[in-house]
Amino acid sequence: MMIDRRLIENFDWGLAGITLAIGTVGLIILYSAVNAGGSTGQEMFYYKQMVWFGGGFFLMFMILMVNYKDLEQWAPGIFFFCVFLLVAVLLVGRVVGGSRRWLVLGPVTIQPSEFVKIGTIIILSRFYARNTSRRGFTLRELLRPAGIMMLPLILILRQPDLGTAMLVVLISASMTLFVGIERRSLVYLFFLGAVVCCSGWFFLHDYQQERVLTFLNPDRDPLGAGYHIIQSKIAIGSGMAVGKGYLKGTQNALSFLPEHHTDFIMCVLAEEWGFVGTVFVLGLYALLLIWGLNIAHKARDTFGTLIAVGVTSMFFWGIFINMGMVMGLMPVVGVPLPLISYGGSSVVTTLIGMGLLMSVSIRRFIKE
Amino acid sequence: MAEQIVNTYLNTPDNDWYKARLSGLVFAVLAACFMLFIRMFHLQIIEGEEFRRLSESNCIRIQNIDPPRGLIYDSKGELIVDNRPSFNVCITPKDAKPIEETFNRLAALTRAPVSDMEERFKKQKGMPSYNPVVVLPDVDRDILGVIEARRFDLPGVSIQVKPLRHYVHNGSAAHLLGYLGEISQKEMDSGKYPGSLRGDSIGKNGIEKKFEMKLRGIRGGRQVEVDARGRLVRVLRTVEEKPGNTIYLTIDQQLQMAAEALFQGNVGAAVAMDPDNGNILAMVSSPTFDQNEFVAGLSHQTWNALINNPQRPMENKALQGTYPPASTYKILTAMAGLEEGVIDEHTTMVCNGYYRYGNRSYKCWRPDGHGSVDIYRALAHSCDVYFYQVGQRLGVDKLSFYARSSGLGSRTGIDLDNEASGIIPTAEWKKQRTGDVWQRGETLSIAIGQGFNLVTPLQMACFVSAVGNGGKRFKPQLIQKVVDPDGDVVKLTQPELVGKLPVHLTHLNMVRKGLWQVVNAGGTGSLIRMKSLEISGKTGTAQVISRARGDAETSAGPAHWKPHAWFVAYAPAESPKIAVAVIVEHGEHGGSAAAPIARDIIKHYLKETKP
Known part of the structure; x- marks a missing residue:
């Protein structure tokens, strides 16, 4: 592949800078999360995360070299490869904590449900780019994209991984709302959803109803989720304006916090860097999201716009659900904070998303 | 046409x-941010x-409330397993500083060695x-009082009240009930015990293990605020x-203890069963072990002594011990012979004390021989020569078909782990197992219950119970019902018919007549004959070493060369209310060692249940 000179000229330095900044902040916080409170054998997470970042950046550059236009042809292949990985997880995956989410490939363990988000974005972009109408989609026309989404969704729910399943639905829904739903169909869809939810409720067992209620209101489970949220709020709030200082977080050190290096890593940030730190990171994320939408705006074609919207919505929901959860605004659901939470598959998926955004971004002026 | 093109254009975004x-x-993004x-x-x-x-005192904590474990009653409502309160002295590492001083003060108050405390303390490393x-x-009340009184000198020290499992009749039905022990890391990781915490006690054996999830209950807890000293x-x-569910067993605890008393000094097992529904009335495995010692925490020494004991106290011999069925198997051989038509009521054979087959002589247990025997005399006097010939006429595969259809050589499916299946050989089985072809002479040994045959006492109890009740084979049951804390019955056991003996009632009744004669008409079980109660049964004497080497059954060799004594029975003979299988390891004669135990179990039960 020849590297077009225009690609270098149009390289998206801004997006690269934001990515690097968030990644650096993530590593700094992770270092504290795994080192505080004396060693508990977690230091290796920090080094593993660096390796994942290295691999992720490499993939990001590989992807931005690829003309995203070609992805439209490859979309079904990419999608079904991801689905195949999900099936493999259910057959030979490793069970950790009651759910089967991980595939062990030699020295690395991957979580295919993360990559499925990218696969779904690409195939939905292809579908919507080819079937468009100004009046919006009708219910009948939405059957096919809904079917496409259901395939990985069911496999993910089988693991079960509620958080990722929710993200797949939210990303798909965001993209669909963006391309537009015909007004009457939207009303139908709304009522249909309400009826399904209400009638479904009565089919649930008592313990399942209890689980849903606890999910919506963690306070119902004061010894489990509710306790975690209280500890999480104490950690965040106790950071006050400027924080307790780097590596000086006490909540983290005393392991009051569950999953402090993955889903609850925001608490470590908030406790040690205070309001200044959280607002800084929120600002970086906001900049990233606006930047992503700007790329969607400048994209040369509809497929590019949809890819950019899909990837940006993937970032958005990850950030919003995770931060909302740890601050007690949202149900407790395991969703990683992009580029900050520990987790190889999450980091790599996020950086693949960045690669896609860049691929759209640098080809905005190129006509072929 | 032109209009359509324009419309399409306008509709295509x-x-x-x-x-x-x-x-x-x-x-939307800005609003969310x-x-x-x-x-x-x-x-x-x-x-x-x-x-x-709040973060500075780290004061919001979770305190667990352990649920009381479900109780276990016998079938008559007698409490046999309950919980007693115990008091543990705890240290909260964060609040008890300096830790060495706390240890020393505690040691001075309780006279417990510091090293013990430190060892337990170290085990919890890595926990918050x-x-x-x-x-x-489990400290006693004196120490408790001392610690309570000195509470202020002991920061971070607290008393935890924890229910401790208590076996009311310690050692009785120990194999059946099992015992509790601390959950191991492996068990934690297995995922079989969701919600378990380190230090929890779980059922390690028997009913306690099998019904762990029903007995354990659901843990509660308190979210509390404590001060800087942990108060x-x-x-x-x-x-x-x-709380956990209560379990009612089918066991009759009084009968169980009476049966255990009969095994005093003997090694062996007994199973008593209700022939009408398969309920296990008593299940003895001797010798037994101290369950409460397990709960308190067993020392390495005691554990090693238990597992190295040649009498295998930890094994539930009633269902894990496999023995040659010996002459008790003749019930089966007789059934198969009658059903296949190779003998009938009138077939007689002459026993001269041996039977020549091929170029070998097969001995009868009675060197003088039994003379002319029919099926009744053959069963009553346990004539080997008669059954050699029945076996020879049937062949090994027909015999094994009847044995397997009667439930021998396979697990009964009782609600306990580690049940042995035993062995009922076929020609094919031997070929696969040893690579050798079946020798026809071996069939003769099989016909009298020796050779490769191995059964468990539980299988024999089920078998003789089916013979007694007219052929109905029930799954053996241990649980009568499970009751939740609100008093609602969550599980009520119904009799479970798993099959029928593969014989017609007329043939079965001939066998039953023979079994009646064993005890009541001068047969091998005459010793236990009673006027008031008619018992039907069959004796058995299981060779431990081959008969060829020892000259006779009563060979005066070392104790572990002596044969095992069997007795399987049901009573009353006509419509039985109880069926029993008894084995006494190295007890020599079924008629003298095992039959009296069976008789006393039967007597005890029938006397007790008489209105």
Whole structure:
């Protein structure tokens, strides 16, 4: 592949800078999360995360070299490869904590449900780019994209991984709302959803109803989720304006916090860097999201716009659900904070998303 | 036409149409970020002071409330397993500083060695430092009083009240009930015990293990606020614990203990069963072990002594011990012979004390021989020569078909782990197992229950129970019902018919007549004959070493060369209310060693249940 000179000229330095900044902040916080409170054998997470970042950046550059236009042809292949990985997880995956989410490939363990988000974005972009109408989609026309989404969704729910399943639905829904739903169909869809939810409720067992209620209101489970949220709020709030200082977080050190290096890593940030730190990171994320939408705006074609919207919505929901959860605004659901939470598959998926955004971004002026 | 083209054009959005829609997304993103910003401001600036205070004393904690474990009753409602309160002295590492001083003070008060406490303390390394660690388990009330009185000198020390399992009749039905022990890391990781914490006790054996999930209940807890010294300030939230379910066994504890007393000094097993429904009335495995010692924590020494004991006290011989069925198997051979038509009621054979087959002589247990025998005399006097010939006429595969259809050589499916299946050989089985062809002479040994045959006492109890009740084979049951804490019955066991003996009633009745004669008409079980109660049964004497080497059954060799004594029986003979299988290891004669035990179990049960 020849590297077009225009690609270098149009390289998206801004997006690269934001990515690097968030990644650096993530590593700094992770270092504290795994080192505080004396060693508990977690230091290796920090080094593993660096390796994942290295691999992720490499993939990001590989992807931005690829003309995203070609992805439209490859979309079904990419999608079904991801689905195949999900099936493999259910057959030979490793069970950790009651759910089967991980595939062990030699020295690395991957979580295919993360990559499925990218696969779904690409195939939905292809579908919507080819079937468009100004009046919006009708219910009948939405059957096919809904079917496409259901395939990985069911496999993910089988693991079960509620958080990722929710993200797949939210990303798909965001993209669909963006391309537009015909007004009457939207009303139908709304009522249909309400009826399904209400009638479904009565089919649930008592313990399942209890689980849903606890999910919506963690306070119902004061010894489990509710306790975690209280500890999480104490950690965040106790950071006050400027924080307790780097590596000086006490909540983290005393392991009051569950999953402090993955889903609850925001608490470590908030406790040690205070309001200044959280607002800084929120600002970086906001900049990233606006930047992503700007790329969607400048994209040369509809497929590019949809890819950019899909990837940006993937970032958005990850950030919003995770931060909302740890601050007690949202149900407790395991969703990683992009580029900050520990987790190889999450980091790599996020950086693949960045690669896609860049691929759209640098080809905005190129006509072929 | 032109109009259509224009319409299509207008309906097909171009890139710019989409771009116009992006402003909605920008707005949504900004609104969401603003929401998060407001929340951060609220938590960190407005309420930050309060959260900082809470974090400084690390004072919101969870205290677990262990649910009382379900009780176990016998079939008559006698309590046989319950819980007693025990008091553990705990140290909360975070609050008990300096830790060495606390150890020393505790040691001075209780005279417990510091090293024990330190060892237990170290085990909990890696756990959050606000979790209390048990350093002195199950202390008595004197020590408790001393510690309570000196509470202020002992920061971070607390008393935890924990129910401890208590076996009312210690050692009785120990194999059946099992015992509790601390959950191991392997069991934690297995996922079979969801919600378990380190230090929890779980059922390690028997009913306690099999019904762990029903007995354990659901843990509750309290969210509490404590002060800087770890003392409770207030309870924020409480989740009630849910006690475990109560289990009613089919066992009759009085009968169980009476049967165990009969095994005093003997090694062996007995199973008593209700022939009408398969309920196990008593299940003895001797010798037994001390269950309460397991709960308190067994020393390595005691454990090693238990597992190295040649009498295998930890094994439930009733279902894990496999023995040659010996002459008790003749019931089966007789059934198969009658059903296949190779003998009938009138077939007689002459026993001269041996039977020549091929170029070998097969001995009868009675060197003088039994003379002319029919099926009744053959069963009553346990004539080997008669059954050699029945076996020879049937062949090994027909015999094994009848044995397997009668439930021998396979697990009964009782609600206990580690049940042995035993062996009922076929020609094919031997070929696979040893690579050798079946020798026809071996069939003769099989016909009298020796050779490769191996059964468990439980299988024999089920078998003789089916013979007694007219051919109905029930699954053996141990659980009568399970009752939840509200008193609702969550599981009520119904009799479970698993099959029928593969014989017609006329043939079965001939066999039953023979079994009646064993005890009541001068047969091998005459010793236990009673006027008031008619018992039907069959004796058995299982060779431990081959008969060829020992000259006779009563060979005066070392004790472990002596044969095992069997007796299987049911009573009353006509419509039995109880069926029993008894084996006494190295007891020599079934008629003298095992039959009296069976008789006393039967007597005890029938006397007790008589109105």
